[in-house]
Amino acid sequence: xxxxxxxxxxxxxxxxxxxxxxxxxxxxxxxxxxxxxxxxxxxxxxxxxxxxxxxxxxxxxxxxxxxxxxxxxxxxxxxxxxxxxxxxxxxxxxxxxxxxxxxxxxxxxxxxxxxxxxxxxxxxxxxxxxxxxxxxxxxxxxxxxxxxxxxxxxxxxxxxxxxxxxxxxxxxxxxxxxxxxxxxxxxxxxxxxxxxxxxxxxxxxxxxxxxxxxxxxxxxxxxxxxxxxxxxxxxxxxxxxxxxxxxxxxxxxxxxxxxxxxxxxxxxxxxxxxxxxxxxxxxxxxxxxxxxxxxxxxxxxxxxxxxxxxxxxxxxxxxxxxxxxxxxxxxxxxxxxxxxxxxxxxxxxxxxx
Amino acid sequence: xxxxxxxxxxxxxxxxxxxxxxxxxxxxxxxxxxxxxxxxxxxxxxxxxxxxxxxxxxxxxxxxxxxxxxxxxxxxxxxxxxxxxxxxxxxxxxxxxxxxxxxxxxxxxxxxxxxxxxxxxxxxxxxxxxxxxxxxxxxxxxxxxxxxxxxxxxxxxxxxxxxxxxxxxxxxxxxxxxxxxxxxxxxxxxxxxxxxxxxxxxxxxxxxxxxxxxxxxxxxxxxxxxxxxxxxxxxx
Numbered sequence: 001x002x003x004x005x006x007x008x009x010x011x012x013x014x015x016x017x018x019x020x021x022x023x024x025x026x027x028x029x030x031x032x033x034x035x036x037x038x039x040x041x042x043x044x045x046x047x048x049x050x051x052x053x054x055x056x057x058x059x060x061x062x063x064x065x066x067x068x069x070x071x072x073x074x075x076x077x078x079x080x081x082x083x084x085x086x087x088x089x090x091x092x093x094x095x096x097x098x099x100x101x102x103x104x105x106x107x108x109x110x111x112x113x114x115x116x117x118x119x120x121x122x123x124x125x126x127x128x129x130x131x132x133x134x135x136x137x138x139x140x141x142x143x144x145x146x147x148x149x150x151x152x153x154x155x156x157x158x159x160x161x162x163x164x165x166x167x168x169x170x171x172x173x174x175x176x177x178x179x180x181x182x183x184x185x186x187x188x189x190x191x192x193x194x195x196x197x198x199x200x201x202x203x204x205x206x207x208x209x210x211x212x213x214x215x216x217x218x219x220x221x222x223x224x225x226x227x228x229x230x231x232x233x234x235x236x237x238x239x240x241x242x243x244x245x246x247x248x249x250x251x252x253x254x255x256x257x258x259x260x261x262x263x264x265x266x267x268x269x270x271x272x273x274x275x276x277x278x279x280x281x282x283x284x285x286x287x288x289x290x291x292x293x294x295x296x297x298x299x300x301x302x303x304x305x306x307x308x309x310x311x312x313x314x315x316x317x318x319x320x321x322x323x324x325x326x327x328x329x330x331x332x333x334x335x336x337x338x339x340x341x342x343x344x345x346x347x348x349x350x351x352x353x
Numbered sequence: 354x355x356x357x358x359x360x361x362x363x364x365x366x367x368x369x370x371x372x373x374x375x376x377x378x379x380x381x382x383x384x385x386x387x388x389x390x391x392x393x394x395x396x397x398x399x400x401x402x403x404x405x406x407x408x409x410x411x412x413x414x415x416x417x418x419x420x421x422x423x424x425x426x427x428x429x430x431x432x433x434x435x436x437x438x439x440x441x442x443x444x445x446x447x448x449x450x451x452x453x454x455x456x457x458x459x460x461x462x463x464x465x466x467x468x469x470x471x472x473x474x475x476x477x478x479x480x481x482x483x484x485x486x487x488x489x490x491x492x493x494x495x496x497x498x499x500x501x502x503x504x505x506x507x508x509x510x511x512x513x514x515x516x517x518x519x520x521x522x523x524x525x526x527x528x529x530x531x532x533x534x535x536x537x538x539x540x541x542x543x544x545x546x547x548x549x550x551x552x553x554x555x556x557x558x559x560x561x562x563x564x565x566x567x568x569x570x571x572x573x574x575x576x577x578x579x580x581x582x583x584x585x586x587x588x589x
Contacts, residue, residue, distance in 0.1 A: 078461070218454060219454070220456050221443065221446055221450075222443045222446065223445075226441050228425075229437060230426075231404075231405065231424075231426040232405075232425070232429060232435050233429065233454045233455060233457045233505070234426055234429040234505070235457055236426045323532075
């Protein structure tokens with residue numbers, strides 16, 4: 001018994017354990033010394049948590065697009081980060097026009113809603129076009145082909161935006177209604193964070209209801225499981241795939257809009273890092289799983305926000321915030337080692353006769 | 354009245370000539386069976402009829418209308434439902450959701466009578482209606498696949514190997530149900546490896562060998578045909 005147990009342990013396992021123990025030690029020691037230093041009061045932590053959840057909810061919205069497309073086509077839509085970028089970028093022009101015409105000062109909320117809708121619409125158009133032009137002709141091709149096309153489409157959209165609208169950062173208009181703080185349940189929070197959180201959570205709830213309760217949602221789930229059987233039911237598979245891309249696009253456009261009003265800027269490369277993070281979040285939660293993408297996004301945002309201060313500040317590292325990506329991706333590596341399917345991935349073993 | 358007419362279809366998988374001129378007809382109200390060994394082209398014939406595989410030549414007509422122009426997802430609107438090989442139930446959807454998908458092609462929304470009907474045919478499904486279908490047994494999944502196909506009110510039901518992998522007691526149950534469904538007025542085209550069972554419920558039968566129909570007769574005569582007895586019924 002002991003012998004076989006020893007045999008099963010390889011050198012790699014031992015190294016992994018040692019690395020895990022070292023990291024766990026650093027995290028625990030860092031957290032304790034950060035908390036004991038007394039430099040951070042409850043208010044700081046609250047701010048970090050709210051900020052993390054806000055950032056995380058944007059990741060979650062983007063991650064849903066990756067997960068929806070993966071669920072239905074088993075491919076990673078690497079152009080999704082550009083779908084996310086194109087919405088707010090396109091609606092930047094609408095926002096500037098509304099600002100110069102003075103309409104935005106008179107009707108700030110209505111203008112915001114118009115800009116948001118336009119961002120969602122633009123992202124949706126780009127998402128559906130990418131599927132139609134770049135992926136559909138390759139539906140029966142080996143899986144590597146659409147993956148490469150996706151990377152190509154991503155670069156194509158990035159450089160078209162760069163070429164047409166310039167390489168610089170464009171500033172979203174500043175709105176007074178988004179400034180300041182509000183008091184909710186006795187907690188002082190930035191108004192913009194509250195707006196982003198509420199919109200994102202609302203959209204996620206809407207999506208969940210759509211997928212679980214409506215005829216369209218059931219058809220989407222049916223197509224994701226078995227395209228031939230779905231066609232036999234009378235479901236137009238291509239149409240459902242288009243719709244899935246459209247929904248992913250709308251969510252990405254909304255995420256981009258929320259990002260743009262929060263940080264008040266757009267640029268042609270703004271999709272790259274959030275896209276990568278959202279993809280990480282989708283994998284973290286279990287790719288193809290909708291609640292997983294939501295959970296993964298929020299979790300990643302939270303860890304990124306709290307992590308540097310909690311784990312690293314106490315170790316005397318000079319600029320812990322620069323290391324938030326290190327924390328995020330270390331976490332990804334560890335979750336994938338110990339739970340390769342992600343946090344909520346694939347619990348039901350599919351029976352195939 | 355001829356409900357389904359398959360005329361001289363040639364189907365290819367890449368360079369493989371899977372069907373070499375298959376012709377068959379199904380009259381309204383009949384049970385017709387298509388028997389043959391593994392790889393003879395039985396499944397391909399059904400897939401060609403419901404549009405999942407397109408024939409290179411030949412035609413499939415339902416009530417006189419050529420189906421060549423229609424993509425697979427519109428065939429069910431014409432009145433053909435298929436229970437695919439391996440059942441093809443949506444494993445992560447519940448039993449009720451699977452039945453809802455079966456009724457996807459329906460314009461009306463009054464499914465209560467249909468739920469009642471399939472639950473009378475398959476009482477087991479009623480007990481499990483809120484269960485995720487991936488957790489059903491093989492026999493229950495076969496019942497679900499058949500129930501789901503019936504939800505579309507097909508004029509003809511195509512069944513691909515409904516007895517595959519089932520315990521003998523379940524095979525009897527499935528074949529009893531096939532007869533019951535037929536008595537209620539649904540025409541059936543049944544593909545089976547279990548030739549004995551298939552021929553005992555069917556009115557007529559076709560024997561498929563390496564992509565060609567080699568024999569066609571009424572079921573009783575096929576059962577006593579020497580060649581069929583030797584090759585498919587295991588009698589010497």
